[in-house]
Amino acid sequence: MAMPRSGSSMVAGIFAAHGVWVGTAKPANENNPKGNFEQQTIRRLIIESQRNSVVEGRLSYYNLAITQRIAHLRDADGYEGGPWLWKGSALYYPLFEDFKPKWITCRRDKESSFNSIRASRLFGNRINDVQLRRVIDAHHNAMDDLSAMGAVEVDTKSVAMGDFTTIEKAINHCGLEYDEAAVRDFVDPSLWHH
Numbered sequence: 001m002a003m004p005r006s007g008s009s010m011v012a013g014i015f016a017a018h019g020v021w022v023g024t025a026k027p028a029n030e031n032n033p034k035g036n037f038e039q040q041t042i043r044r045l046i047i048e049s050q051r052n053s054v055v056e057g058r059l060s061y062y063n064l065a066i067t068q069r070i071a072h073l074r075d076a077d078g079y080e081g082g083p084w085l086w087k088g089s090a091l092y093y094p095l096f097e098d099f100k101p102k103w104i105t106c107r108r109d110k111e112s113s114f115n116s117i118r119a120s121r122l123f124g125n126r127i128n129d130v131q132l133r134r135v136i137d138a139h140h141n142a143m144d145d146l147s148a149m150g151a152v153e154v155d156t157k158s159v160a161m162g163d164f165t166t167i168e169k170a171i172n173h174c175g176l177e178y179d180e181a182a183v184r185d186f187v188d189p190s191l192w193h194h
Contacts, residue, residue, distance in 0.1 A: 008156075010191075041073045070095065
């Protein structure tokens with residue numbers, strides 16, 4: 001679980017390189033040239049059911065029907081067991097609690113997040129700077145909640161610059177065998193901006 005423009009695609013890509021199922025994801029684009037690693041039918045379901053919770057900086061409420069639909073969509077996309085992940089906003093974490101996940105979070109300092117979101121035009125003109133800062137604060141609060149539940153936080157800037165300490169901890173936390181060669185092969189420091 002992450003905040004927008006925090007390096008979560010890099011982290012999810014590293015997990016995918018370790019054999020974790022990510023499903024059919026949005027293709028690579030100019031903001032994430034190595035891929036987005038966010039399963040699309042689940043993403044659409046959550047965005048439609050939660051309306052504008054991310055834009056409003058509002059934590060999602062637990063909803064059993066949505067959680068069951070997430071499992072159905074995952075399975076319909078070819079999931080056959082084993083480790084899997086869904087990469088998305090930390091504000092959606094209550095929808096995943098029934099899966100008893102090993103929480104992994106990606107957080108950047110607030111000013112870097114602000115600059116990256118604005119540069120990527122992630123929200124277009126839908127929110128002003130004051131609203132965007134509120135959205136960023138809400139994500140930090142949600143990740144604080146997850147930390148209290150035992151989440152491992154990946155320092156994405158350090159990973160992008162070649163210090164793999166926190167990604168190794170996250171991989172181990174999930175019961176996977178860490179493969180530094182796979183990490184080095186995936187990480188591209190030139191893609192880290194702001």
